[in-house]
Amino acid sequence: MQKTTSQKTKLGIMVLSGVLLFTIAIYLIGxxxxxxxxxxxxxxxxxxxxxxxxxxxxxxxxxxxxxxESIDIINDTAIKVTLKMDLKTKSFIKKNAFAKISSDGLVGDMVVNIEPGPGFSEGIEDNDQIMAYDPIATYEMLSTLSETNENAAMVTAGILQITNSINKGEGTLGMLVNDRKVAQDIRQIIKNLKETTRRSATLMEKLEDVSTLIKSDQNLMGVMLNDTSIASKVRLLINDLNSTGKEFNTMSKTLNSLINDLACGENSLVNTVAHDSLLKNDLKETLENINSGSQKFDENMEALKHHPLFKGYFKDKKDKKRKN
Structure with a gap:
């Protein structure tokens, strides 16, 4: 049976339609x-x-x-991306997960990577929205890198200028680096500081020993500082010493007067013992001892006045005397 032209045309249309539908189906499935x-x-x-x-x-x-699944522009700064996910992954993705767009290799297609967020969160639900992470664009990184390079160049130029100044001996640092005498002086200063520090440490150790000794009540200084009853006894002792000194001075004056009387009378002791050399030597030795004892006593009293423990007492006594 021969086919007509119309039948051939219909068959061709059906074949083309089938191929077209098959192509569309393959594309949609892809x-x-x-x-x-x-x-x-x-x-x-x-x-x-x-x-x-x-x-x-x-x-x-x-x-x-x-x-x-879809890409929709919301406004000039927001683009909504809908992701169709395999149901098997639903139990693993949490609400605090975040999505970021990256390249699949150096020249590959763009892919959306979902990463888990920090901490604990509930599981994700259908149609939930997760946070998007927008990495820095390449042009922004290049711009920042360019600015960093410019700053580094400026810093390098400044360092080079400072180095040249130091090499020329300009400024304080240049003088310190290039002047040997200054370097020697600095070494000597450091050496002196070390020696001073060493002596200070030794002095502090001695002061600590003295302080410990004073606090231990094993010496006169410690007893006088820590025992309050000693202060009153010291005051009494000083008063007694003052009284003794006054009496000693009075006795010395009396002896001088007596010696004058003895020397001036006709029947004086001087005339009596003028020819007795032994008695004369005894009297001379006695007077010398008296004068020496008086002088030593005055020196002791003067030393007590300048001693740190009695200085306040003599000062108070002097002030009271002025008031009276």
Whole structure:
């Protein structure tokens, strides 16, 4: 049976339609990678999707877990990306997870990577929105790097200028580096400081020993500082010494007067013992002892006046005397 032209035309149209439908179906299945699997959807809002396209892979911890379902522009700073995820990953993704767009290799397609967030969080639900992480753009990094290079160049130029000044001996630092005499003086100063520090440490050790000895009540100074009853006894002793000194001075004056009387009378003792050399020597030795004892006593009293423990007492007594 011969086929008519119309039948051939109809057959050609049917074949072309079948091929076209098959091509469309293959394309749709390619776009819908999870077409035959159970899935759920989540969204994330980015500032820049960096060339992300429909059907690009979505990865969770580096594992393919879905694909990009849709990309919608909300405004000039927000782009909503809908992700179709494999239902098997739902129990692992938490609400605090975040999404970021990166390249699949150096020249590969863009992919959406989902990373778990810090801390504990509840499991994600269908149509939940997770936080988006927008990394720094390449041009921003290049701009920052360029500015950093300029600053580094300025710092290098400044350091070079300072180095040249030091090499020329300019400024204080240059003088210290290039002048040997200054360096020697500094070494001597450091040496003197070390010696002073050593002596200070030795002095402090001695002062600590003296302080410990005073506090131990094993010497006169410690007893006088720590025993309050000693102060009154010392005052009495000083009063007695003052009285003794006054009496000693009076006795000395009396002896001088007596000696004058004895020397001037006709029947004086001088005339009596003028020819007795032994008695004369005894009297001379006695007077010398008296004068020596009086002088030593005055020196002791003067030393007591300047002693730190009795200085306040004599000062108070002097003030009272002035008031009277």
């Amino acid at each position: 776009e819908k990678q999870s077409f035959f699997t159970q899935s759920f959807e989540i969204t994330s809002v980015f500032k820049n999707v960096k060339g992300l396209r429909l059907g690009n892979n979505v990865r969770y911890l580096g594992i393919n877990a879905g694909n990009v």
